[in-house]
Amino acid sequence: xxxxxxxxxxxxxxxxxxxxxxxxxxxxxxxxxxxxxxxxxxxxxxxxxxxxxxxxxxxxxxxxxxxxxxxxxxxxxxxxxxxxxxxxxxxxxxxxxxxxxxxxxxxxxxxxxxxxxxxxxxxxxxxxxxxxxxxxxxxxxxxxxxxxxxxxxxxxxxxxxxxxxxxxxxxxxxxxxxxxxxxxxxxxxxxxxxxxxxxxxxxxxxxxxxxxxxxxxxxxxxxxx
Numbered sequence: 001x002x003x004x005x006x007x008x009x010x011x012x013x014x015x016x017x018x019x020x021x022x023x024x025x026x027x028x029x030x031x032x033x034x035x036x037x038x039x040x041x042x043x044x045x046x047x048x049x050x051x052x053x054x055x056x057x058x059x060x061x062x063x064x065x066x067x068x069x070x071x072x073x074x075x076x077x078x079x080x081x082x083x084x085x086x087x088x089x090x091x092x093x094x095x096x097x098x099x100x101x102x103x104x105x106x107x108x109x110x111x112x113x114x115x116x117x118x119x120x121x122x123x124x125x126x127x128x129x130x131x132x133x134x135x136x137x138x139x140x141x142x143x144x145x146x147x148x149x150x151x152x153x154x155x156x157x158x159x160x161x162x163x164x165x166x167x168x169x170x171x172x173x174x175x176x177x178x179x180x181x182x183x184x185x186x187x188x189x190x191x192x193x194x195x196x197x198x199x200x201x202x203x204x205x206x207x208x209x210x211x212x213x214x215x216x217x218x219x220x221x222x223x224x225x
Contacts, residue, residue, distance in 0.1 A: 027156035027169055031060035032192040034129075034172070041175070042182040055185070062158040063200045074221060079200065082158040090206060091214065093221065100206035101214045103161060112165045115142030119149075119167060126150050128172040129187040138175075149174040155192070 034057045055068040066078040077090040087103040103111070117138050124135040133150035140146065150173035157170050164171075172187040209217070 027154055029061050029156050030192060031195045032155070032190065033058045033195055034170070034187050034191075035189040036185040037188050039184045039186075040181060041184050042180070054188075058195050058199045059157055060195055060197060060200060064157065064159060065199050067199070074218075079202065080159060080161065082160055085160060087161040088202065089214065090202065091218065092204075095221065098204065098206045099214055099217055100202070100208050101211050102208075103211065107211065108161050111161050112163065115140050115163050117141070117163045126173070128152075129190045131172060131187075131190055133172050147175045152190075 036055050036057065038051075038053050038055060040051065050071055052068045052070045055066050058065050058067070062082040064080040064082075067075065068078075069075045073094040075092040075094075077092070079086075079088040079090070081087070085105075085108065087108060089101055089103075091099045093099070118141055120137040120139065122135045122137065126133050126135060128150060131152050133152050136149050136151060138147050138149055149171055151169040151171050153169050155170040156168050158168065159165070171185075172190070174185055176183050176185065
């Protein structure tokens with residue numbers, strides 16, 4: 001059975017966002033690991049079975065990573081080196097060869113500016129995974145719509161390569177859209193203990209390709225019968 005993975009990879013190659021430094025609270029740098037559940041507010045149809053429903057975000061100072069699995073045979077790791085503006089995606093394929101690519105400056109610019117967001121903080125709060133978060137309204141100026149996010153104002157993160165690039169509070173509840181598919185991500189576990197720093201760098205053997213070749217490889221992965 002052949003599964004088209006282009007939509008899947010668009011979902012699992014997303015970048016977590018941080019929220020705006022718009023209140024009186026001064027966030028601090030640090031490290032930690034957040035587990036997010038993923039639900040789909042659009043209509044993915046039969047593809048929802050193959051889409052990821054959890055991702056793990058690990059960060060320390062200005063570096064971060066996401067680890068997301070799908071189909072039980074592939075794992076995608078997004079590595080963010082914010083000082084160097086370097087964003088790398090790794091594919092670990094349980095059925096074959098491993099691949100990797102690094103975003104070009106042109107890709108980064110597009111992903112950081114489209115859609116264009118404007119954040120409006122509020123005084124409303126919500127407790128998520130045991131942490132009191134503040135609510136903000138995101139004005140999507142590109143698509144002319146609004147939605148809510150909740151952020152933890154005591155923790156700073158540095159995450160580019162997304163339309164939330166200008167904001168530096170840790171989001172614990174937010175929305176994102178990839179390939180027209182709307183997603184809702186909410187933290188289910190938050191751990192600010194020291195992390196395994198090996199999760200923030202490349203380990204193992206990968207064949208390095210460009211982004212288009214990477215997506216083509218993903219699209220042609222075959223699911224086990």
